Amino acid sequence: MDHPYFPLLILFTLAGAVVLGLLFVAQKVGPKSPNPVKAEPFESGNPPRGDARIRFSVRFYLVAMLFLIFDLEVVFLYPWAILFRQLGLFGLIEMGIFLGILLIGFVYVWKKGALEWD
Amino acid sequence: MVPLDYYLILSAVIFAIGVIGVLVRRNLIVVLMSIELMLNAVNLTFIAFSRYLASMQGQVVVIFVMAVAAAEAVIGLAIVISVFRHRRTLDPQEMQLLKW
Amino acid sequence: MDASVILFYVISVLLVLSSLMVVFLRNVVHCALALVVALFLIAILFVMLHAPMVGVLQVLVYAGAIMVLFLFVIMFLNPTASEPRRKLWWGFGSAAALLLAASLAALLSNGEAPADPVTATETFGSPETLAKSLFTDFVLPFEITSVLLLVAIIGAVVLAKREP
Numbered sequence: 001m002d003h004p005y006f007p008l009l010i011l012f013t014l015a016g017a018v019v020l021g022l023l024f025v026a027q028k029v030g031p032k033s034p035n036p037v038k039a040e041p042f043e044s045g046n047p048p049r050g051d052a053r054i055r056f057s058v059r060f061y062l063v064a065m066l067f068l069i070f071d072l073e074v075v076f077l078y079p080w081a082i083l084f085r086q087l088g089l090f091g092l093i094e095m096g097i098f099l100g101i102l103l104i105g106f107v108y109v110w111k112k113g114a115l116e117w118d
Numbered sequence: 119m120v121p122l123d124y125y126l127i128l129s130a131v132i133f134a135i136g137v138i139g140v141l142v143r144r145n146l147i148v149v150l151m152s153i154e155l156m157l158n159a160v161n162l163t164f165i166a167f168s169r170y171l172a173s174m175q176g177q178v179v180v181i182f183v184m185a186v187a188a189a190e191a192v193i194g195l196a197i198v199i200s201v202f203r204h205r206r207t208l209d210p211q212e213m214q215l216l217k218w
Numbered sequence: 219m220d221a222s223v224i225l226f227y228v229i230s231v232l233l234v235l236s237s238l239m240v241v242f243l244r245n246v247v248h249c250a251l252a253l254v255v256a257l258f259l260i261a262i263l264f265v266m267l268h269a270p271m272v273g274v275l276q277v278l279v280y281a282g283a284i285m286v287l288f289l290f291v292i293m294f295l296n297p298t299a300s301e302p303r304r305k306l307w308w309g310f311g312s313a314a315a316l317l318l319a320a321s322l323a324a325l326l327s328n329g330e331a332p333a334d335p336v337t338a339t340e341t342f343g344s345p346e347t348l349a350k351s352l353f354t355d356f357v358l359p360f361e362i363t364s365v366l367l368l369v370a371i372i373g374a375v376v377l378a379k380r381e382p
Contacts, residue, residue, distance in 0.1 A: 069189075128230045161260070165267050165272060189369070
């Protein structure tokens with residue numbers, strides 16, 4: 001109760017409750033008149049063709065993967081930035097080595113053409 | 119205040135559920151997700167001990183575990199993709215080329 | 219009963235339920251969404267344990283990035299063949315896991331852990347204290363993490379990039 005983040009929990013709970021409540025009310029109260037044309041996927045008025053569940057290209061996956069790795073890099077940068085003044089030169093060298101090693105990976109990815117889309 | 123034991127028992131239960139997933143499921147993606155669940159159970163133990171021993175080291179270890187988990191997910195899923203390209207299956211039982 | 223204990227019970231029931239859904243649901247996408255819920259609940263537990271920074275990172279890295287990656291792979295592979303179900307395996311696996319949970323719980327709750335937590339100082343768990351510990355006590359693991367990430371980058375590109 002006296003936890004500093006307790007209001008945040010109340011906010012999340014209320015947000016979830018409101019969303020679920022509105023969905024429930026819309027489901028129960030809203031009038032429904034289904035017909036097959038309404039259920040069709042919208043393709044600018046043309047009759048839909050093919051399956052909606054096509055396979056994604058592997059390029060999306062590569063981008064997501066590289067995003068995850070560099071996201072982790074930022075995870076370490078954030079606490080470092082908070083403490084930057086206290087750490088001084090030591091912190092700068094420390095983070096320099098860290099980023100230098102990851103820069104090798106970045107250059108590799110770039111040279112290998114994993115960031116190209118074609 | 120919640121006693122430390124509660125957190126430890128909860129974490130043991132979550133870990134065991136993850137073990138069920140690894141042992142029983144026959145879909146590589148779900149097996150990887152169960153491993154993530156097990157890592158998180160261990161993270162919970164670290165954070166609980168960090169709080170109850172008033173030491174920051176547990177929290178730092180959890181950040182490293184997150185880095186390892188992300189690297190594991192990236193490499194594991196890349197292996198899943200390349201296995202799927204060659205064998206057209208996600209069933210770990212089918213991958214027995216190295217089995218003696 | 220204390221309010222935080224009630225909150226703990228609510229969260230742990232939800233957490234066990236969502237973890238069971240990860241393991242037992244048939245549809246892989248549903249498993250992934252249940253895992254997102256489980257990770258979010260664990261983040262709430264982290265914040266309750268005075269680790270707000272780790273809790274936020276949990277949501278950002280795990281529930282955000284890692285789960286997006288999992289969903290990408292599920293969409294990419296689009297597995298349509300349903301998984302064969304073996305009764306014997308489920309029984310064996312569940313029995314082994316129950317045994318493990320029982321022994322782990324007995325082992326973990328047996329220790330000399332303090333019943334009353336050490337009174338945490340005002341700044342305990344704040345990003346500053348976390349950063350101080352991370353960049354002074356854990357310098358070497360921090361640098362080695364960069365090598366780990368480098369290996370992950372190279373491995374991912376080698377494994378997943380289709381040769382032209």
